Amino acid sequence: MNRRMKYIDDFRDPATARALVERIRRDAGDAPVRLMEVCGTHTVAIARGGIRPLLSGAVTMLSGPGCPVCVTPDGYIDAAIALGTERGALLASFGDMLRVPGTSSSLEKEKGAGLEVRVVYSPLDAVTLAAATPDREVVFLGVGFETTAPAIGGSIKTASVRGVANFSVLSSVRTIPEAMGVLAADPEVRIEGFLCPAHVSVVIGTDAYRPVAETYGIPCVVAGFEPLDILMGISMLLRQKKEEVARVENEYSRVATATGNRKAQDLIRDVFVPCDTGWRGIGVIPGSGLRIADRYASFDAEKKFGVSVVFAREKTACRCGDVLKGKILPVDCPLFGKACVPEEPYGPCMVSSEGSCASYYKYGAL
């Protein structure tokens, strides 16, 4: 019944976890080392694994902006809702997006008022849905980083090849290394090491972080998402700090390689074009976005329907931006747990399943 799942349970062994925690505590200095986990999936894994309390005093984990839902502007949700309510489109979305607040509403709230939103696991399911409902326009909410970009691109290619003309994507794709550069350069943030995303790295290759390590002298370790991967990754960062070096190391060597997935990269280059894009709470980061290339314009919902995603002014009391930059911890935000709770989120960090604030709230600021 509780049989060992290969390549999952092996990386959850309690005895090894204990040994790694000891190793980390031995290598830590007098002041807690400030490390940033860039990826939202790491934030959730750290929270669910109860790892933060194990490292208290030795390591402070700052949650970075690798939560695609958290950094997507209000205006994106507004545009999605408009496509559904004003243009009658059938929206298909990852579950993560449903409760994120836009300027005045959310997909979940609008669903209650009649908006048609189908939760899908894969963008290909949205293409299948479009093929099965030829009299409806199906718009897939394509939110993600480089992990998901190939999947979104793959769905556009598939729709193109199969001639599914009633399918399009409202794209909100961002890329990680540029954002890491902005954070590394910000003196207010003071990051001593980056725990780099596992599956973004599988696509882009671990070499992609070398400019950050070399330019800013910040150690980078690519780590998997299981508890042992995370603890090992943190341990490797502390070792680098002790040795006073700043390299890119790869803990997730079983899947991630230096050059990454060439085929996926080619697909991204075919379907997308780099662009400047706004990150909630951070602002516009040059070259940090991917928009759909002109040759696939008929699958680009913004072009097809003439809507645009407005990078709206944020609600002033919202501190999501500072949380995303690792400037403050969720508990330091005056709204945390009071005006901003998962049932009534003020900002996306509280709503997204892997937003820092939601993680702290759900799993305990322990």
Add this chain to the structure above:
Amino acid sequence: MCLGVPAKILERSDGTAVVELGGVRREISVMLIDDVSVGEWVIVHAGFALGKLSEEEAEQTLALFREIADSGEFRDS
């Protein structure tokens, strides 16, 4: 943003494969990776195989973990 799981390829056809994880089977797209054969392991994200899992590298990582766990226990006693 990176939820992906290791799964074993059970069947292969043109552009798709059936993978298995813990007795659960699903059809996924393999358009993002080069030739992958039945019996190999891949990481699955949003219905796509994103990369292959090297069993050799996995074993090396686990061997390193075992070393660390063992040396940790020595220090306890």
Add this chain to the structure above:
Amino acid sequence: MHDKILLSHGEGGKRTRDLIAKVIARHFDNPVLSPFFDAGLLGRIEGEIAFTTDGYVVTPPFFPGGDIGRLAVCGTVNDLAVCGAKAVAMSCGLILEEGLPLDTLERALAGMRDAAKEAGVTVACGDTKVVERGKGDGIFITTAGVGVSVDGWRPAPSEIRPGDRILLTGTMGDHQVAVLIARQNLAIEAPVLSDVAPLSGLLLPLLPRFAGKVRFMRDPTRGGVGVTLNEMAAAANARFVLDEARLPVRESVRGVCEIFGFDPLYLANEGKAVLIVAGDAAEAIVAALREHAYGREAAIIGEVREGGSGVRLRTLAGGVRAVDYPVGDQLPRIC
């Protein structure tokens, strides 16, 4: 008889009487129901009475391991069982959508009949209404159930104290995953069966056998063990600490959870119970549960500790995290 439910089946006239006589009565052939009076006459009942009600709206109505009919009986029986009562009689209120295939109704009623027989509960009365096409999701069932307390046992959350153990009668998440698979949104094949089962035979004998040792019981349906434990901890004003390594989950349910990012703690169960018991009786009670077909994977999953309230989980990595109420349903995620 027609092969579909029509509005006239709910209007009280000949079609209604035909439906009752030719379809419903065939499945519930007992002396209380048979006269089809306006009420079921239960006669004199000795003992303390417990009473419960529930509504069943599951879609689709048939799923691996069960159906809406079986669910309706088991849910009712189990609500009474976790309160220490043996279900004696229950009602069956049917709300049918115009156009529902008669075959669907027959299958659901057969599920109810078989489950009622297994649980030893009489379907004593019922009602049938038909709503217009589009106004109901095929078939809804509402029930009310009457039970008699066994041995005078009552749920006693105030008796819960540090050192007590938290028991779960089997694996988590089977029901919800089975239903998700039946809905076909996940496009997966997995050998998962709903755990829907009547638990009176599993739970009620424990109460006299381990007198004074069972403090509180609940069935972890919607929201799963995670929600139920939060409710129990609040009722008891106690701190519960779970051990991740001891949570029983079937391999295939784990597989689904890993792929879609679900947390098994929050998935619904329909054939399980959570028990808080005295520490010195925990092992013996687990052994007793395991003697029964519906308790083979029973386990101690945690304990009651000093200090504060709420639910915590000791993780595999050796850390600790909170297990709070979830917000909304579990949805497949990519993050």
